[in-house]
Structure formats: structure tokens, C-alpha cells
Amino acid sequence: MLQTVLKQSSVENYLIRSYRRSFNGFAAKLTKEEAKKLASIEGVVSVFPSKIYQLQTTRSWDFMGFNETVKRNHSVESDVIVGVIDSGIWPESESFNDQGFGPPPTKWKGACGGLNNFTCNNKLIGARFYSSSDALDQEGHGTHTASTAAGNNVKDVSFFGLAKGTARGAVPSARIAAYRVCNSEGCSSEDILAAFDDAVADGVDIITISIGSDSSSEFYQDPIAIGAFHAAEKGLLVTQSAGNSGDLGPQRVTSVAPWILTVAASSTDRLFIDKVVLGNGKTLNGFAIHPFSLNGTKFPLVTGKQVKSENCIDDEFASICFEDCLNETLVKDKIVLCDELEGFVEAQNAGAVGSIVKSAFDNVSFVVSLPASALSSDDYDLVLSYHNSTKKPIAEIQKSETIKDSSAPIVAAFSSKGPNFIVPDILKPDISAPGVDILAAYSPVASPSTFPMDPSSNPDGEFGYGSGHVNPVKAINPGLIYEADKGDYISFLCSIGYGEGTIRQITGDKNSSCSETSKRMQPKDFNYPSLTAFVAEGKSFSVSFHRTVTNVGEAKSTYKVEVSSKSKLEVKVKPDVLSFKSLKEKKSYNVTVMGEALSNSSMVATSLVWSDGTHSVRSPIVIHTYEGVQRSDGNS
Numbered sequence: 001m002l003q004t005v006l007k008q009s010s011v012e013n014y015l016i017r018s019y020r021r022s023f024n025g026f027a028a029k030l031t032k033e034e035a036k037k038l039a040s041i042e043g044v045v046s047v048f049p050s051k052i053y054q055l056q057t058t059r060s061w062d063f064m065g066f067n068e069t070v071k072r073n074h075s076v077e078s079d080v081i082v083g084v085i086d087s088g089i090w091p092e093s094e095s096f097n098d099q100g101f102g103p104p105p106t107k108w109k110g111a112c113g114g115l116n117n118f119t120c121n122n123k124l125i126g127a128r129f130y131s132s133s134d135a136l137d138q139e140g141h142g143t144h145t146a147s148t149a150a151g152n153n154v155k156d157v158s159f160f161g162l163a164k165g166t167a168r169g170a171v172p173s174a175r176i177a178a179y180r181v182c183n184s185e186g187c188s189s190e191d192i193l194a195a196f197d198d199a200v201a202d203g204v205d206i207i208t209i210s211i212g213s214d215s216s217s218e219f220y221q222d223p224i225a226i227g228a229f230h231a232a233e234k235g236l237l238v239t240q241s242a243g244n245s246g247d248l249g250p251q252r253v254t255s256v257a258p259w260i261l262t263v264a265a266s267s268t269d270r271l272f273i274d275k276v277v278l279g280n281g282k283t284l285n286g287f288a289i290h291p292f293s294l295n296g297t298k299f300p301l302v303t304g305k306q307v308k309s310e311n312c313i314d315d316e317f318a319s320i321c322f323e324d325c326l327n328e329t330l331v332k333d334k335i336v337l338c339d340e341l342e343g344f345v346e347a348q349n350a351g352a353v354g355s356i357v358k359s360a361f362d363n364v365s366f367v368v369s370l371p372a373s374a375l376s377s378d379d380y381d382l383v384l385s386y387h388n389s390t391k392k393p394i395a396e397i398q399k400s401e402t403i404k405d406s407s408a409p410i411v412a413a414f415s416s417k418g419p420n421f422i423v424p425d426i427l428k429p430d431i432s433a434p435g436v437d438i439l440a441a442y443s444p445v446a447s448p449s450t451f452p453m454d455p456s457s458n459p460d461g462e463f464g465y466g467s468g469h470v471n472p473v474k475a476i477n478p479g480l481i482y483e484a485d486k487g488d489y490i491s492f493l494c495s496i497g498y499g500e501g502t503i504r505q506i507t508g509d510k511n512s513s514c515s516e517t518s519k520r521m522q523p524k525d526f527n528y529p530s531l532t533a534f535v536a537e538g539k540s541f542s543v544s545f546h547r548t549v550t551n552v553g554e555a556k557s558t559y560k561v562e563v564s565s566k567s568k569l570e571v572k573v574k575p576d577v578l579s580f581k582s583l584k585e586k587k588s589y590n591v592t593v594m595g596e597a598l599s600n601s602s603m604v605a606t607s608l609v610w611s612d613g614t615h616s617v618r619s620p621i622v623i624h625t626y627e628g629v630q631r632s633d634g635n636s
Contacts, residue, residue, distance in 0.1 A: 084178050
């Protein structure tokens with residue numbers, strides 16, 4: 001097929017990779033004309049350009065109630081294989097020691113292809129790499145996400161004495177398979193698809209991927225959505241981070257497919273801070289993680305502009321401490337003020353004793369390799385005011401410490417927010433969890449057991465945290481779930497206006513088609529745990545939803561519905577009682593939501609809870625006026 005397009009050229013010179021294990025396809029170097037010709041060949045269901053994606057990234061589990069005393073079934077957990085698609089892994093870490101582990105599960109069909117003396121064991125049972133030279137993690141991101149998901153219990157760990165305790169993953173007895181798709185240049189589409197192809201065929205149960213682009217894409221142009229579709233078709237759960245563009249406003253969440261569990265990043269009740277003490281006695285709490293102490297000594301405080309190097313283009317670049325903009329002689333034994341967060345890197349490179357930087361992210365701490373502190377905009381302005389009003393301003397940056405944050409959980413400022421730009425009637429993100437990576441062994445359309453979040457501390461509401469903060473203990477026994485299969489996903493794609501040709505680009509199945517019923521379906525009626533709808537601004541509205549739940553709790557059980565009274569919405573649920581006689585029995589219900597006119601780019605929310613006295617199954621209801629992508633009928 002490829003030879004037909006390339007004519008006289010050798011296929012080997014243009015073929016990058018073939019996908020044959022879980023779905024059929026290949027990646028190749030083609031001109032636009034060649035790609036267009038290939039797309040016209042009978043039997044070809046999808047041709048799309050490659051993109052470069054980026055990585056997104058001890059007490060977390062205790063904070064969620066998932067402490068070390070929780071009853072667990074280690075024999076069951078040891079049969080779970082977590083596939084981590086990321087920047088590789090560092091096998092020597094104690095988090096991946098295989099002491100006490102038996103042989104890998106018999107379903108495992110993968111390989112240890114780490115190369116360069118890379119060694120797998122009965123914990124880290126597999127490794128693959130693609131465009132990189134080996135599977136070793138040179139970025140640190142993949143090792144972090146793998147240990148968060150399924151790392152062993154490692155006692156008495158700390159960061160130079162900070163946050164001392166036991167480091168552990170969500171499922172410490174699970175096995176790990178690492179797929180390195182990222183290097184210093186990013187993560188390519190063809191490698192991501194190859195990793196999904198391998199992971200599904202290798203026999204993993206869960207795939208976690210904390211990778212994304214700067215903006216959301218139509219599903220047929222998104223390799224993660226396509227790979228995850230094939231994984232979901234085989235019954236695998238795929239979790240993905242919501243993204244790191246929260247500071248850019250709403251509709252920036254990039255993981256938007258309903259067959260992916262999209263996770264927002266939220267805080268725990270522990271904050272890492274370091275204090276800045278000014279010469280006038282004023283003390284400010286900054287956010288950074290480092291073990292350095294200036295031993296009570298205060299150093300001269302200068303702005304980047306004051307220590308500008310001759311190589312710097314202008315004063316603005318010096319103010320933010322841009323690369324090569326600080327004079328090494330002038331910064332010696334001084335603390336440099338930088339107007340942007342990344343400025344501490346240049347301050348260190350130039351040889352400054354420390355740096356105070358302005359951060360757009362409140363309550364978010366980063367590891368730094370010198371005495372440095374990130375201040376909120378208001379506190380940074382206080383330091384500038386002190387600097388400008390004093391002839392010889394001085395300051396000290398103290399060693400980092402931890403304090404309790406009673407306002408947690410709060411969605412991190414950097415975590416990408418909804419609503420969903422591709423399908424406004426599907427709520428994204430789905431849930432929030434500490435950091436950017438969390439796993440739970442339930443379907444992405446199961447009811448995610450969550451703690452309600454405090455809207456007063458989270459102004460973005462459901463667009464920030466989805467259904468709420470994950471409750472991993474209750475998620476093990478949810479009571480009711482919202483199921484969907486391949487046919488439901490295809491009907492959903494039909495409902496958003498995709499034509500059959502476009503849908504086949506996602507499914508890879510030439511038999512995928514849209515029935516008349518699916519063409520009439522509305523995306524808000526896809527069987528999702530949350531109930532979300534876009535409505536026109538300036539008009540009162542009445543919106544209906546249809547849902548079906550499956551009983552996985554007690555065989556004989558009766559659930560009654562309760563709607564939150566703290567809302568401007570009028571909600572009616574029929575029936576308001578669901579009685580089950582057996583496990584796996586399904587029951588349907590309808591919801592009608594009415595409300596007054598909404599202004600442009602606004603939302604209103606409430607929730608409904610089905611309860612049998614033991615299980616509480618909560619679903620958020622969100623009505624909003626944020627428009628999504630505009631697509632033509634039957635095509636995209």
C-alpha cells in the first residue's frame with residue numbers, strides 16, 4: 001500500500017513504525033500530496049499528521065482516606081498490571097524492588113526491552129522504548145508517575161528531611177510495565193500510538209498517561225484518544241491528566257474523550273513553604289522545596305534589571321531573569337528578584353546566592369536547586385515596594401518546611417479547566433486527585449466515588465474538579481455504575497455529528513456505522529456518570545437527560561434519589577426510587593432540569609445522589625453557556 005504511494009522510492013526509507021498487535025496501521029514520512037493519495041486508497045480509514053506532545057506532571061493516599069491500614073487483597077492486586085506511557089522508568093528505585101513478588105501473571109505477553117543493562121524483575125515486569133535509545137528515565141517524570149500508581153511501600157523516606165514518611169503507590173502489589181515515548185524534545189504521536197498498540201497486546205489492565213498537548217483536538221486527530229479507544233474496547237481503563245494550562249482560562253482541558261478517565265490536579269492538606277524574611281522584619285510565606293539554609297544571614301536584594309548582563313536584549317528580559325541576562329559578577333552574594341517563575345534557573349546559572357520569583361500559581365511548590373522562593377503576585381509586589389523604598393535592601397530565604405493546609409483539597413491553579421471544547425455536553429475533567437496522576441480499577445464511565453469539593457475554595461467548580469475529589473476506598477464498592485461499550489461509543493460519535501468515515505478513523509473498523517437512532521441521539525444522553533448540557537445564553541431552559549445504572553452492590557437493594565437543595569436549578573427525577581432484585585440488573589431513570597436564563601460564558605450546577613443506606617452514588621449536574629467547536633454535518 002505504501003509502495004503504491006511512493007512509486008519508485010524504497011518503503012524502508014520512509015516507514016517509521018508499523019502497528020500490528022492491537023490495531024493495524026503505520027507511521028511514515030510523507031508529503032501532503034502523498035498523504036492525500038494514501039487517504040484515497042480503498043481500505044485506508046485514517047491518515048493524520050504527527051504532533052509532538054508534552055509531559056504533564058507521600059501523603060496523598062492518606063489524605064484521601066487510603067491509608068496503610070485499609071484492608072486489601074494482595075493476591076488480587078498482584079494480578080493487576082499497570083502500563084505507564086511516559087518518559088521511561090528508573091528500575092533501581094526501591095519503589096520497584098520485587099522482594100516478596102511471585103512470577104508475573106500468566107496473561108502477561110510483554111517483554112523487557114529496556115536495553116543498555118536495563119533489568120526487569122517480578123515487580124517491574126516489562127519495558128519498551130521507541131524513538132529513544134533505551135527505556136531509562138532521563139526526565140524523572142515517568143518514574144514519578146509509575147511509583148505514584150503502583151510503587152512499593154518504601155518506609156522512612158523524605159526529601160532532605162521534609163515530608164518524612166512512607167512513600168507508596170495506589171496499588172503497591174500491582175505489577176508495572178513501562179513504555180518510554182518521551183525524550184527531551186517531547187512525545188511524538190507515532191510513539192504514543194505504538195505504546196498503546198503494545199500495551200494492549202502485552203496484557204496490561206490499566207494504562208496511565210500524563211501526556212498532552214496545548215489544546216484539545218477532535219478525537220480522530222488525537223493519538224491518545226485513538227489509542228485509548230482501542231484500549232477501552234478491550235476492557236482496559238485509561239487515565240490521563242487534565243493538562244497544565246489552568247492559568248490560560250476555561251476550556252483548556254485537553255483530555256476530553258468519554259472513554260478516558262480525566263484527572264485534575266488538586267492539593268492535599270500538606271503545604272511545602274519557605275519563608276522570606278526582609279530587612280524590615282516582614283516575613284512572607286513563599287512556595288518552593290529545597291534543603292538549603294542561609295544560616296540566618298541576610299544578603300543584598302537586587303532586581304534582574306540591576307544586574308543585567310551585556311548580552312541581554314533589553315530591560316524586560318533582564319527583569320524576568322531570562323537566559324544569559326544576568327551578570328555573573330554583579331549577582332555574586334546577592335538574592336535576585338525575578339518577575340517570572342522560571343527566573344530562578346538563570347539566577348542559579350549566573351551564580352546568585354538565591355532568588356525570589358513571582359509565581360502565577362498560589363500554593364504550588366516546585367523543587368529548586370538553590371535557596372529560592374516563589375511568591376504570590378501580591379507578596380512579590382510587597383518585596384518590590386520594600387526594595388524600592390530602601391537604600392540597602394536585604395533579605396533571607398529560609399529552608400523549606402511543611403505546614404498543614406486546612407482548606408484542602410483545592411484544584412491546583414495550573415490544572416487545566418473545563419468545560420469540554422470538543423463536546424460541551426460531556427463534563428471534563430472527571431475527577432480531581434492529588435498531583436496529576438491517580439488510578440482506580442473501575443470503568444471510565446462507572447460512577448466515580450468522590451468527596452464533594454467546596455465551591456467557595458474552588459471558584460471554577462465542576463469545570464475544575466469534575467465530579468469531585470476521588471475517594472479510592474469507596475470506589476472499590478461503588479454500588480451502581482454507568483456502563484458503556486464500543487457500540488455506545490460509536491453512537492456517541494454519531495451524535496456529535498461525525499460521519500461514518502470519520503468514525504472509522506477512530507475505531508479502525510470498516511464496519512462502524514451510524515444507525516438512524518444514533519443520528520437522532522444527543523451527546524448529553526450518552527450514559528455518563530455526570531449530567532452536563534450546553535444551553536443558549538439569555539433564555540430560560542428545560543433540559544432532559546436519560547441514564548441507565550447497573551447494580552454491582554447488594555443483589556436486593558433499593559436506591560432513593562436526593563437532589564441538592566443548594567441550587568438555583570429545579571430538578572425532577574423519574575422514577576425517584578430504583579429497586580433491584582439481582583446483581584448486574586439495569587434500571588433507567590430520566591432527569592429534567594429547569595432554570596432561568598444564563599449570561600454568556602457562565603454555568604450553574606447541582607448534584608443528585610442515589611443511596612441505599614450503604615452506597616451513595618453522586619452525579620453532578622452542570623448547565624452552561626460555553627460554546628464548543630463548530631463542525632459541519634456528517635463530517636469534521
